[in-house]
Amino acid sequence: MTKIRIGRRAALAGGVAALANPAVVRAQGSGGTANPIKLATLTPLTGAGGPYGPVMAKAAASVVEEVNKAGGVLGRRIVLVSEDDQTNPEAAVRAARKLIDVDKVSAIMGTWASSVTTAVAPLCWESKTFLCTVSGADSITLLPHQGFLIRTQPNSRLQVTRVGEFILSLGAKKAFTMIPQTPFTQSTFDTLNQVLPKGGCTHQSLIYDDKKTTYRTEVDQALRTSPDVILANGYTPDTVVLLKDLYRAGFKGKILGFAYSINQKLVDQVGQPEVVEGVYTFAPSPAEGSGAYEKVKAATGSANPDPYTCQVYDHASLVLMAMASAKAATGEAIKENIRKATVSGGKVVDNAVDGIKEIMAGGKVDYAGASGPCDFDEKGDILDCKFRYDQIKAGKFTLVKIA
Amino acid sequence: MLSYLLFIATIGGIYGLLALSLNLIWGGVGMVNLGLAGFFAVGAYASALLTTVGHGPIAAGWLMALVAGGVAGLVVTLSTTRLRADYLAIVTLGFAEAVRLVAANEIWLTRGTDGISGIPGPWKRALGPDFNAVYFLIVLVALLVVFFLMRRIDRSPYGRALRAIREDAQVAQVAGKPVLRFKTEAFVLSAAIAGLAGALYGHFTSYIAPDMFLPLITIYIFLAVASGGTGRPAGALVGAYVVMTLLESSRFFVEWIPGVTAVQRAALKELLIAVALILVLRLKPSGVLPERIPRARVPPAPRPS
Amino acid sequence: MIILQALVNGIVSGTLLAVPAIGFTAMFAVLRFPNFSVSGVATLGAFAGYLAYGAGLQMAGSLAIAFAVAGVAGLAFDKVAHLPLIKQGALPAAIASIATGLILENVVRLGFGNEPRGYDRPIARDVFLGEIRVSPQQLETMGLALLLMLLVFAALAFTRIGKAMRASADNPELAALKGIRPERIATLASFVGMGLVGVGGMLLGLDSSIDPLTGTRILLSLFAAAVLGGLGSVPGAVLGAFLIGMAEELSVLVVGSQYRAAIGFIAILAVLTLRPRGLLGERAY
Numbered sequence A: 001m002t003k004i005r006i007g008r009r010a011a012l013a014g015g016v017a018a019l020a021n022p023a024v025v026r027a028q029g030s031g032g033t034a035n036p037i038k039l040a041t042l043t044p045l046t047g048a049g050g051p052y053g054p055v056m057a058k059a060a061a062s063v064v065e066e067v068n069k070a071g072g073v074l075g076r077r078i079v080l081v082s083e084d085d086q087t088n089p090e091a092a093v094r095a096a097r098k099l100i101d102v103d104k105v106s107a108i109m110g111t112w113a114s115s116v117t118t119a120v121a122p123l124c125w126e127s128k129t130f131l132c133t134v135s136g137a138d139s140i141t142l143l144p145h146q147g148f149l150i151r152t153q154p155n156s157r158l159q160v161t162r163v164g165e166f167i168l169s170l171g172a173k174k175a176f177t178m179i180p181q182t183p184f185t186q187s188t189f190d191t192l193n194q195v196l197p198k199g200g201c202t203h204q205s206l207i208y209d210d211k212k213t214t215y216r217t218e219v220d221q222a223l224r225t226s227p228d229v230i231l232a233n234g235y236t237p238d239t240v241v242l243l244k245d246l247y248r249a250g251f252k253g254k255i256l257g258f259a260y261s262i263n264q265k266l267v268d269q270v271g272q273p274e275v276v277e278g279v280y281t282f283a284p285s286p287a288e289g290s291g292a293y294e295k296v297k298a299a300t301g302s303a304n305p306d307p308y309t310c311q312v313y314d315h316a317s318l319v320l321m322a323m324a325s326a327k328a329a330t331g332e333a334i335k336e337n338i339r340k341a342t343v344s345g346g347k348v349v350d351n352a353v354d355g356i357k358e359i360m361a362g363g364k365v366d367y368a369g370a371s372g373p374c375d376f377d378e379k380g381d382i383l384d385c386k387f388r389y390d391q392i393k394a395g396k397f398t399l400v401k402i403a
Numbered sequence B: 001m002l003s004y005l006l007f008i009a010t011i012g013g014i015y016g017l018l019a020l021s022l023n024l025i026w027g028g029v030g031m032v033n034l035g036l037a038g039f040f041a042v043g044a045y046a047s048a049l050l051t052t053v054g055h056g057p058i059a060a061g062w063l064m065a066l067v068a069g070g071v072a073g074l075v076v077t078l079s080t081t082r083l084r085a086d087y088l089a090i091v092t093l094g095f096a097e098a099v100r101l102v103a104a105n106e107i108w109l110t111r112g113t114d115g116i117s118g119i120p121g122p123w124k125r126a127l128g129p130d131f132n133a134v135y136f137l138i139v140l141v142a143l144l145v146v147f148f149l150m151r152r153i154d155r156s157p158y159g160r161a162l163r164a165i166r167e168d169a170q171v172a173q174v175a176g177k178p179v180l181r182f183k184t185e186a187f188v189l190s191a192a193i194a195g196l197a198g199a200l201y202g203h204f205t206s207y208i209a210p211d212m213f214l215p216l217i218t219i220y221i222f223l224a225v226a227s228g229g230t231g232r233p234a235g236a237l238v239g240a241y242v243v244m245t246l247l248e249s250s251r252f253f254v255e256w257i258p259g260v261t262a263v264q265r266a267a268l269k270e271l272l273i274a275v276a277l278i279l280v281l282r283l284k285p286s287g288v289l290p291e292r293i294p295r296a297r298v299p300p301a302p303r304p305s
Numbered sequence C: 001m002i003i004l005q006a007l008v009n010g011i012v013s014g015t016l017l018a019v020p021a022i023g024f025t026a027m028f029a030v031l032r033f034p035n036f037s038v039s040g041v042a043t044l045g046a047f048a049g050y051l052a053y054g055a056g057l058q059m060a061g062s063l064a065i066a067f068a069v070a071g072v073a074g075l076a077f078d079k080v081a082h083l084p085l086i087k088q089g090a091l092p093a094a095i096a097s098i099a100t101g102l103i104l105e106n107v108v109r110l111g112f113g114n115e116p117r118g119y120d121r122p123i124a125r126d127v128f129l130g131e132i133r134v135s136p137q138q139l140e141t142m143g144l145a146l147l148l149m150l151l152v153f154a155a156l157a158f159t160r161i162g163k164a165m166r167a168s169a170d171n172p173e174l175a176a177l178k179g180i181r182p183e184r185i186a187t188l189a190s191f192v193g194m195g196l197v198g199v200g201g202m203l204l205g206l207d208s209s210i211d212p213l214t215g216t217r218i219l220l221s222l223f224a225a226a227v228l229g230g231l232g233s234v235p236g237a238v239l240g241a242f243l244i245g246m247a248e249e250l251s252v253l254v255v256g257s258q259y260r261a262a263i264g265f266i267a268i269l270a271v272l273t274l275r276p277r278g279l280l281g282e283r284a285y
Helices: A002-020 A022-029 A053-069 A089-102 A114-127 A137-141 A156-169 A183-197 A216-224 A236-248 A264-270 A291-300 A307-326 A332-340 A354-360 B002-029 B036-054 B058-080 B085-105 B124-155 B158-167 B169-174 B180-205 B216-228 B233-255 B262-283 C001-030 C038-053 C059-088 C090-112 C134-156 C162-170 C172-177 C180-205 C214-230 C234-254 C257-274
Strands: A039-044 A078-084 A107-109 A131-134 A149-151 A176-180 A202-208 A229-232 A254-258 A280-285 A347-349 A365-368 A388-394 A396-402 C125-128 C133-134
Touching: A039 A053, A039 A307, A053 A078, A053 A291, A053 B036, A053 B262, A053 C001, A078 A089, A078 A396, A078 B262, A089 A114, A089 B002, A089 B180, A107 A114, A107 A307, A114 A131, A114 A137, A114 A149, A114 A216, A131 C090, A137 A149, A149 C090, A156 A183, A156 A229, A156 A254, A156 A280, A156 A388, A156 C180, A176 A183, A176 A216, A183 A202, A183 B262, A202 A216, A202 A365, A202 C257, A216 A236, A216 B036, A216 C001, A229 B058, A236 A254, A236 A264, A254 A388, A254 B169, A264 A354, A264 C059, A280 A307, A280 A396, A291 A307, A291 C180, A307 A332, A307 A354, A307 B262, A332 C059, A347 A354, A354 A365, A388 C133, B002 B036, B002 B124, B002 B158, B002 B180, B036 B085, B036 B180, B058 B085, B058 B180, B058 B216, B058 C257, B085 C090, B085 C214, B085 C257, B124 B158, B124 B180, B124 B233, B158 B169, B158 B180, B169 B180, B216 B233, B216 C172, B233 B262, B262 C059, B262 C090, C001 C038, C001 C059, C001 C133, C001 C134, C001 C162, C001 C180, C001 C234, C038 C059, C038 C090, C038 C180, C038 C214, C059 C090, C059 C180, C090 C133, C125 C257, C134 C162, C134 C180, C162 C172, C162 C180, C172 C180, C180 C214, C234 C257
Parallel strands: A039 A078, A039 A107, A107 A131, A131 A149, A176 A202, A176 A229, A229 A254, A254 A280, A347 A365
Antiparallel strands: A280 A388, A388 A396, C125 C133
């Protein structure tokens, strides 16, 4: 029964494409596009990750569009399929199956929730499809992925270590972490409990429910320990509420949060600069004045694109350059060549179009991404990463340092 | 394409088990279980833990899932069978959320939001790429066994007693049926089947996490049972595949809507599912395969002589 | 002291929760099915109020818009989707209402995307009453909620239509005999009930933020409140909302708020085991 449906739909789809979509017809006329390269984004468009996924898909689409404008890769056009993972591994697995078996994509990019990435990863390595993720849980790169996975997000241990060091640099003596239950929660506690005492700072923490509409009692709990720094470690929707409640409670200490959560949207949404005045944010980062970062700004229309968006921009760029290096578009080819897009000593490029051009001309490239240098170790973890510290001043993010 | 269809057919089969589970109590006794996702989770976790942490054989995991699902069902019914259906709906919804919270927060037991990965599949290494086909057959066998069991119940005096309770519990009580016991038994059996479905799911995809057991899946199963026809096991089975087809084909369908963003497409997809459920309930309340109530034989009236 | 503070916080959030809980339970009293679409309607109300407030309307006006939009949408769905199914029993109607809730959530998502939005409302520091910290804004929101509740109670107690509603909820047959038209009562219950749910969504959103999942986030607390007090009982919903609000805040001190949703569940299980019809029973008033 299912088969008949697919048949009819495919016929219908083909008909619609031929009749109603002049763009496709035109593209086919220009040659070399009969057999497009297929890539996919699998980002959360509904569910808890909903605030992040849409702009991520947009960033990947902007890379694909630019490369297509410049003639594609290996003389072939690129088609990007965007599916919704619903922030739910069950739905994500079905979507990934469709992407792998029906669309036959060579790479899936942008999986966000760690649970989604862990669920989708076996499908990818079994079918030799390449997977690029932004999930931070330490366990992900430890999966037996045979090289079919890279992650642009530094793992949570590395990130939290840097956060801890930054908290110490603020001169903190009593730090308090407020965090919902996520795959990073335990490793955040463990890491901070290690790092902070070394610098003479005590650490206490509280797990909160990210669906609550007020955190007054949680804030009371935290303030009872009279902390001088609070790490607000949730996602945007709950962090908005938390920051407002910290302000109401008259918290005078310093607040620090991740840039994926405390972003321009959060500042706009709070609407009142005093509430977020002085809040520090933290993100894995490219070098200052990175061209790729500027391109993400332009592509997404955001003055302060979040790290996930930057990372997905890099996923698409890296994958396309890897294909150019491999002279092939399979997942296997991407796996073998992904690290050739960031060869030290190669020509430094900040976008896929220039990179592909250089590679096709026989040169080596060193892609400087929007999220950082994008060098990976053999497990697929990011090797070296700078972090960017901003502080909100009068509603604007101002750079403190990149280190 | 074939492996995709095989995959979808397998997941469809697991939905089919859930639909049979729901049909037993909704169609059978007229009770409602909005916590289906919770029992699904209990089974999935029981089996995954037994086979990963406990290194037990997979078959033992499945057995464990049946038992754990049933026990969870017993716990829920003991305090709720006396309740009216509308209370039960709300309590079971809360139950599913409580299960999800335990799975997310009791890290020592469930590995928390990281989930459990590397759940073994039967003969997975030996089978290689044929694993999906073999697993489909396993699910199919489980589905058919449960299906025939359900049909048997449906047509037995026991099934008639359940239906009598559905139509009017008071009358059934007066007629001497132990209503409370019947309801509990049906609910426990139903929960056990949902638990088995969870185990089958976990060993198929090799990974489970709390995020999987959100209420949305319960909604899908209600759509399955409603569209297939409440009160008839075959209806539940057909309904599960109708829903799976709808879920998957809507992916392709929304790709052809021009001028919408990715989020809007995703929203339209969910809208489509919800509208379908309402249309089915409104226009075809008895489903594709309406319930057939076996008539009790009435002795022929004596002819007037 | 921290316990007292948590109780005060609980009373504040309980008051806000009481508004949609009254709406939900009042609808149940008359229409006799649990309407799960309250999650979507609360979100819709919050967004309608957000648009009105953004367009320059005052708080009262925005709340009125939230009420009206949510009321009309809720009424429309009741007429088209839920009530025609009630002939087959409460369950099909309840299940249809899960679907309509999902429809509303996604309609909002279609229009507004997933980004959280906030009412452009000044955020003030808390003031201290003795050693108890309260937010002037939350007091204001709480005042609005209390005022609304008083209006509802007054309407039920003193107006002809309110009395008719109560009569109809207590005994539809008898009410019909007395010439009360059940159709009209049902329409009114849908509209007012859902209007309150919409206002509740907005009140809860005022101090936090709103997105397509706003209503879903409060759904379990709302149900727990209504069930705890006795489905269909308006004073019960208020009592239930206060109890749930306080229990949820106290739970932060005891088990941590990650188990908040389970608190509601355990509370209703406990109460229903002892009193299957809730604390105040099911009399509408």
